[in-house]
Amino acid sequence: MVIKIDKRDRAKLFRERLQTAMTQNATTQSALSRSTGVDRSTLSQLLKDRGARLPNAQLVAECAAALGVSADWLLGLSDRPEQAVDLVASAFAMTQAPRAMFDDQISAWHQEARGYKIRHVPARLPDMLKTEEMLRWEYAPSLGKTIDQAIGASSDRLDWMRGAGSDYEIALPLSELESFAAGHGEYASLAPDIRRNQLTHFRDLHDQLYPALRLYPFDKRKIYSAPVTIFGPLLAVIYIGQNYLVFRDTDRVTALTTHFDTLVRSTDLSRHDISPLFDKLLTRVR
Numbered sequence: 585m586v587i588k589i590d591k592r593d594r595a596k597l598f599r600e601r602l603q604t605a606m607t608q609n610a611t612t613q614s615a616l617s618r619s620t621g622v623d624r625s626t627l628s629q630l631l632k633d634r635g636a637r638l639p640n641a642q643l644v645a646e647c648a649a650a651l652g653v654s655a656d657w658l659l660g661l662s663d664r665p666e667q668a669v670d671l672v673a674s675a676f677a678m679t680q681a682p683r684a685m686f687d688d689q690i691s692a693w694h695q696e697a698r699g700y701k702i703r704h705v706p707a708r709l710p711d712m713l714k715t716e717e718m719l720r721w722e723y724a725p726s727l728g729k730t731i732d733q734a735i736g737a738s739s740d741r742l743d744w745m746r747g748a749g750s751d752y753e754i755a756l757p758l759s760e761l762e763s764f765a766a767g768h769g770e771y772a773s774l775a776p777d778i779r780r781n782q783l784t785h786f787r788d789l790h791d792q793l794y795p796a797l798r799l800y801p802f803d804k805r806k807i808y809s810a811p812v813t814i815f816g817p818l819l820a821v822i823y824i825g826q827n828y829l830v831f832r833d834t835d836r837v838t839a840l841t842t843h844f845d846t847l848v849r850s851t852d853l854s855r856h857d858i859s860p861l862f863d864k865l866l867t868r869v870r
Contacts, residue, residue: 592636597660605651619650700816701751703844707811712741755847757804765865787862
């Protein structure tokens, strides 16, 4: 809905925001006059005028460019002073993603979202819920941080979750768990004892940490999801392998939150079905 502003009120808002931008940039009328190519007396009159006078579009654009703010903000059409290019840059970013996913950036995002619900669709099984022997099997061949660092980081992440006051919801394909239990695909070389211990560990942690930790196995045949983590209302991160796509604008964070909630609603399993599910999976380990 478009809210109309009286011309006199808009002129007053323009003067206030122009003065604010000049103060924040330590810019004098003389300096702004030189930057915009407008007589100092014209700017002075514009700032002192108490009527409904507004400058032309050219002068508004020149002032906005000189002060590093948006013309829409000066005119009261936006509450964000950043220019469009800066808004886009702050709303979306791409960062490198280490193989083990235990980098400092991930930790910083968790700290930033402390106290908020964190929604997570892992690329495989959730790293922070893996046993040490599982981590050694999966990450020992990788480059980057040593396997001992990865194990320590996994333990730290789990400890953080226990004390951060953040609920942690994890949605993952049921087929991933079934493939893991049966030793299919990439898990073919993983010893049965490691798979058995991992499933038991996963089941027991869920029982211990519920409701702070909630697991939602979903049917990938019905609905698909890329690996994504949503840190409360603050940001959402999509994992693409070598990089993270990071979104901070409200619309995209909300859209990805809605996507995650759809995954949750698609599952037919309740909290009381999770332990029996893992018991059933354990019988398939050979």
